[in-house]
Amino acid sequence: MLESIVSYGLAVGAIYAMIGITYNVMFTASRAFSFTAGMLGMLGGVLGALFIDRLGLPAIVGLLLVLACGAVMGVITEIVAVRPVLKSIEQHLYVLSTLAFALLIAQFTAIEWGTDAAPFPRLIPIGEGLLDQKFWIPMLACAVTVVGLELLYRKTLIGRAFLAIAEDAYAARALGLPEVRLRLASFALAGMIGSLAGFAGGEMLLAFFGNQSILNFYGFVPVALGGMGNNRGALVAGLLLGLFQQAANFLVGGIFASVAVFVVFIIVLLLRPEGFAGASGARRV
Amino acid sequence: MHLRWLEGRLTFLLLAIAAVGLPLLDDSYAGVIATRACIYWILISGLNLVVGYAGQIAIGWVALLTLGAYTTAVLTAGTVTPEISPYIALVASGAIGVVAGVIVGLPALRLRTFYFAMTTLGFATIVTQIALAWKSVTGGGIGTPGPVFPWPFAPGWGFYYFCLILAALCTWMTANIASSRFGRSLIAIRDAEVAAEASGVAKPALLVTVFVFSGALAGVSGGLFSSLQSYITPDAFTFDLSVLFFIAILIGGRGSILGPLLGTILLTVLPEIAAPLVAWSTFLYAALLLLIVLLIPGGIADMLDYRNRRPLQQHREIVPQPALLPSLLDRPAGGALELSNIALAFGGVRAIDGLSLDFHSGEVHGLIGPNGSGKTTTLNVISGYYHPQTGQARLNGATLPFGAPHRRAGFRIARTFQTPRLIGGASVLENVMIGGTIDGRGTFAESLLTLPRHRRDERMLRERALQALTVVGLETLAGVRADRLQHSELRFMEIARALTLRPAFLMLDEPAAGLSAEEIRRLGALIKAISRAGTGVLLVEHHADLIFDICDRVTVLNLGKILAAGTPAEIRSHREVVSAYLGA
Numbered sequence: 044m045l046e047s048i049v050s051y052g053l054a055v056g057a058i059y060a061m062i063g064i065t066y067n068v069m070f071t072a073s074r075a076f077s078f079t080a081g082m083l084g085m086l087g088g089v090l091g092a093l094f095i096d097r098l099g100l101p102a103i104v105g106l107l108l109v110l111a112c113g114a115v116m117g118v119i120t121e122i123v124a125v126r127p128v129l130k131s132i133e134q135h136l137y138v139l140s141t142l143a144f145a146l147l148i149a150q151f152t153a154i155e156w157g158t159d160a161a162p163f164p165r166l167i168p169i170g171e172g173l174l175d176q177k178f179w180i181p182m183l184a185c186a187v188t189v190v191g192l193e194l195l196y197r198k199t200l201i202g203r204a205f206l207a208i209a210e211d212a213y214a215a216r217a218l219g220l221p222e223v224r225l226r227l228a229s230f231a232l233a234g235m236i237g238s239l240a241g242f243a244g245g246e247m248l249l250a251f252f253g254n255q256s257i258l259n260f261y262g263f264v265p266v267a268l269g270g271m272g273n274n275r276g277a278l279v280a281g282l283l284l285g286l287f288q289q290a291a292n293f294l295v296g297g298i299f300a301s302v303a304v305f306v307v308f309i310i311v312l313l314l315r316p317e318g319f320a321g322a323s324g325a326r327r328v
Numbered sequence: 329m330h331l332r333w334l335e336g337r338l339t340f341l342l343l344a345i346a347a348v349g350l351p352l353l354d355d356s357y358a359g360v361i362a363t364r365a366c367i368y369w370i371l372i373s374g375l376n377l378v379v380g381y382a383g384q385i386a387i388g389w390v391a392l393l394t395l396g397a398y399t400t401a402v403l404t405a406g407t408v409t410p411e412i413s414p415y416i417a418l419v420a421s422g423a424i425g426v427v428a429g430v431i432v433g434l435p436a437l438r439l440r441t442f443y444f445a446m447t448t449l450g451f452a453t454i455v456t457q458i459a460l461a462w463k464s465v466t467g468g469g470i471g472t473p474g475p476v477f478p479w480p481f482a483p484g485w486g487f488y489y490f491c492l493i494l495a496a497l498c499t500w501m502t503a504n505i506a507s508s509r510f511g512r513s514l515i516a517i518r519d520a521e522v523a524a525e526a527s528g529v530a531k532p533a534l535l536v537t538v539f540v541f542s543g544a545l546a547g548v549s550g551g552l553f554s555s556l557q558s559y560i561t562p563d564a565f566t567f568d569l570s571v572l573f574f575i576a577i578l579i580g581g582r583g584s585i586l587g588p589l590l591g592t593i594l595l596t597v598l599p600e601i602a603a604p605l606v607a608w609s610t611f612l613y614a615a616l617l618l619l620i621v622l623l624i625p626g627g628i629a630d631m632l633d634y635r636n637r638r639p640l641q642q643h644r645e646i647v648p649q650p651a652l653l654p655s656l657l658d659r660p661a662g663g664a665l666e667l668s669n670i671a672l673a674f675g676g677v678r679a680i681d682g683l684s685l686d687f688h689s690g691e692v693h694g695l696i697g698p699n700g701s702g703k704t705t706t707l708n709v710i711s712g713y714y715h716p717q718t719g720q721a722r723l724n725g726a727t728l729p730f731g732a733p734h735r736r737a738g739f740r741i742a743r744t745f746q747t748p749r750l751i752g753g754a755s756v757l758e759n760v761m762i763g764g765t766i767d768g769r770g771t772f773a774e775s776l777l778t779l780p781r782h783r784r785d786e787r788m789l790r791e792r793a794l795q796a797l798t799v800v801g802l803e804t805l806a807g808v809r810a811d812r813l814q815h816s817e818l819r820f821m822e823i824a825r826a827l828t829l830r831p832a833f834l835m836l837d838e839p840a841a842g843l844s845a846e847e848i849r850r851l852g853a854l855i856k857a858i859s860r861a862g863t864g865v866l867l868v869e870h871h872a873d874l875i876f877d878i879c880d881r882v883t884v885l886n887l888g889k890i891l892a893a894g895t896p897a898e899i900r901s902h903r904e905v906v907s908a909y910l911g912a
Binding site: 312 | 385387434435438439440441442443445446447449450451453454457458460461567571574578607608610611613614615617618621622625
């Protein structure tokens with residue numbers, strides 16, 4: 044039992060961590076949280092099944108198409124739901140605009156794809172039992188994402204520009220950085236990460252429009268616990284969440300597992316509103 | 329004013345007449361839709377205080393409807409408990425709603441907007457899952473029958489009138505709250521939390537009260553909903569409903585009662601007209617939400633508010649009337665506020681470094697110094713926003729505890745801010761009335777029912793605020809929305825708000841910034857008069873002329889320490905001050 048808790052837990056945890064990172068990438072670029080993170084994950088699964096199963100494309104082409112669609116979706120999010128409300132960010136209208144946009148896409152998927160969960164194709168026939176591909180693919184995808192982002196942010200010029208925008212958008216603009224284009228690029232990147240999460244976790248989560256709300260919530264827990272914008276925090280908290288949830292699943296059953304996750308989430312947040320790794324609030328007066 | 333009163337009441341009256349006369353149509357299907365609108369409104373009217381007034385993004389409110397519905401249904405079914413009358417079960421639903429409202433609401437006291445939105449969403453998901461899983465009580469996916477209300481509100485038009493009476497009651501109660509000091513405080517929390525705190529609004533207590541009230545309404549609404557549905561399953565409580573409740577408020581406009589009421593009617597009736605599109609209903613709701621947020625953030629209420637679209641008079645002049653001050657303030661003399669040995673460091677930066685300072689009622693004390701010398705930080709220590717590492721503050725000899733900015737108003741310490749903190753959606757008069765919030769005596773419940781104490785409070789606050797507005801010279805703008813004012817007018821409005829508290833000590837943070845020379849002269853005379861009426865004024869300013877004109881004493885700060893202190897004449901000739909700050 045312990046082995047299956049670990050395999051399942053780390054795999055789901057990796058998916059949650061990637062959705063958390065999706066939130067983070069969008070947040071650092073715009074200071075706005077976007078409800079589209081879970082929607083991107085959902086789309087990764089649905090589009091993967093559409094391209095590979097229904098249209099019969101090779102897996103690698105399917106993956107590239109999914110990533111492209113995710114990037115486009117990220118860009119549309121920025122233009123439609125984020126940019127118009129950034130001017131008055133203190134009113135928090137982005138909460139509503141991104142929620143509306145995410146719902147719009149999820150409902151469209153429900154109508155066009157169907158409301159039943161569809162199977163996701165097997166990609167690489169390697170591994171079996173608890174070492175099955177459905178467990179290691181999400182973990183691999185998560186590792187690639189985390190390492191890739193670290194390299195991007197620390198080693199490349201464009202990555203440093205991302206960080207500059209995140210730190211102080213005004214100052215970055217004064218330095219001549221193209222703030223709007225960098226933000227668009229960040230959202231495209233977030234779109235790719237989110238859809239990759241759904242694609243990699245497709246076999247576990249299936250191609251199901253309802254994954255949107257599930258991933259939105261469970262993907263946000265690592266952000267809240269790991270600290271806003273903190274990708275390493277999201278990785279650790281995501282994996283822990285996955286293990287905790289699966290342990291509760293095996294020990295007390297599904298419904299109470301989600302209740303337990305929710306209760307722990309609330310308690311931790313009330314005790315430490317900044318998360319375990321976050322810094323505390325800014326100057327108010 | 330009277331015309332507006334009539335217009336507001338008139339719309340409610342017409343709606344009521346139409347609702348009461350509805351059975352004359354003899355169309356039972358219309359009756360069902362109208363009943364549903366009433367039930368939704370019972371929930372939305374309460375949620376409106378949370379979302380529209382307090383600005384808390386509570387998305388998953390459908391969870392409370394679910395809990396209320398199952399409570400009434402299960403208690404009346406008699407499968408788990410002895411069979412209970414639906415009317416009593418409805419009260420139980422309200423009680424469950426209160427508990428759930430507090431549970432959902434508590435995180436709002438500590439969490440940021442998006443976090444709070446997420447916790448309400450999580451709660452909604454959990455409640456539905458429990459309803460599905462707890463088969464022995466809820467019937468799981470198969471569901472459970474809803475209650476049938478006996479005479480006099482039996483199904484059909486009887487039940488309709490029951491819901492209509494409750495809906496009308498909710499409209500009346502929430503409108504009462506909206507026009508009370510509680511309603512104003514909620515809007516202040518939404519638009520200018522810092523100013524609300526400085527005026528003595530205790531956010532936690534107020535928000536919890538509102539969550540209790542709107543939780544109760546949501547619970548009752550759920551109980552009625554279960555009866556209308558006649559059979560309830562977890563499927564009946566989709567996330568769509570949450571979105572619908574939310575859109576009804578946004579479409580109506582934040583900070584309005586009539587707007588969300590019209591929004592509720594619209595959203596209940598619309599799907600019936602657009603029946604062929606039923607599969608797309610959530611899609612359309614989402615599209616509508618997006619369009620509202622992007623295109624008309626002000627909602628219906630803003631479009632109806634033509635009064636605030638009329639152009640204001642150009643070239644307005646602010647003419648304060650300091651002569652009227654004694655009747656407003658009239659503070660006893662002899663008070664003193666002393667700081668001793670205050671030190672406050674942010675990381676490695678010593679913002680204040682061993683500062684001792686005292687200021688007294690009846691005098692103007694100037695605090696000057698270069699940028700970063702610790703002037704505003706000193707103000708923030710006194711008004712409780714910062715907690716210094718060492719030192720002590722004493723008010724009239726008694727220790728003034730650090731922290732807790734919302735308790736400063738109780739000590740009669742008022743302040744203004746470097747950037748005016750206005751409550752944009754409220755009128756100038758309402759902005760100023762906020763200043764006197766703590767002098768209201770009536771409770772939330774008394775305001776709900778407009779009992780005499782509530783009416784006395786309102787009269788007193790209105791009179792005092794009008795007086796303060798006359799003193800600063802803004803009385804002609806009392807009814808105008810604050811976000812339409814010019815910068816200089818906002819500065820005087822903030823002073824009026826502070827005066828409404830009848831402060832023993834008033835701290836002004838750069839009140840002359842952005843004012844014309846003539847306005848600064850009038851401001852100077854006003855500040856002087858405030859001090860002569862017995863209030864101690866602490867004035868942070870960069871305009872040296874103003875400082876030397878009106879201050880009785882001046883303290884010069886540099887790098888968090890006192891560089892010099894004394895009368896204006898002494899400071900003006902102080903060698904170091906002249907070289908460091910004033911310039912030769």
